[in-house]
Amino acid sequence: ATGTAASLGAGLFIGVGFWLMSPREVPEGTPSQLPLVWLGGLMGFGGSLLDSLLGATLQATHYDEDRKMIAPDKLAFSDETAKGVTRVCGAAILSNEAVNAISVAATTAAGGYVGAWLMP
Structure with a gap:
């Protein structure tokens, strides 16, 4: 549970970092980038769960x-x-390295897809 919470926290940290580094003044009509903070947290949490599932079954x-x-x-x-x-x-x-690589690749792809959908 601690590791999963840390993954969620790390994902939120990345999302907050993105949000803080975004320009403060944006053109009118620009959608809020705050949903990407939550997406970062979700991807961190989901990546941790996927890593655990793959590790428990295929490693x-x-x-x-x-x-x-x-x-x-x-x-x-x-x-x-x-x-x-x-x-x-x-x-x-799978080796531990392969489990990590697959979970990172899947989470990155999912985050990119959902992020592009959130920010048209």
């Missing part, structure tokens, strides 16, 4: 029985520690 998580902790990817797949390491969840389809 394998391993547990090191000897060390009594979640094993880093490097240790989980090495011959030295493979004996005491078991997979506890997720399919071994």
Whole structure:
């Protein structure tokens, strides 16, 4: 919950930064850019949820029985520690880096699409 709240806060921070750096005097009839602040928060929150969903389902998580902790990817797949390491969840389809890249790309694309719709 803390990480998700931090993602929401970070998205709002980016949105507020955009809003604060926007010109104060704009031509009459220009739509408010304030909805983009909320869009930033929504994209931060949504990106965090997508990252968690992909990580829980498509990224394998391993547990090191000897060390009594979640094993880093490097240790989980090495011959030295493979004996005491078991997979506890997720399919071994994506690495952590791939999960991050996909969630960032999807969130960026969605934010760009919705932002363009909000600001015709």
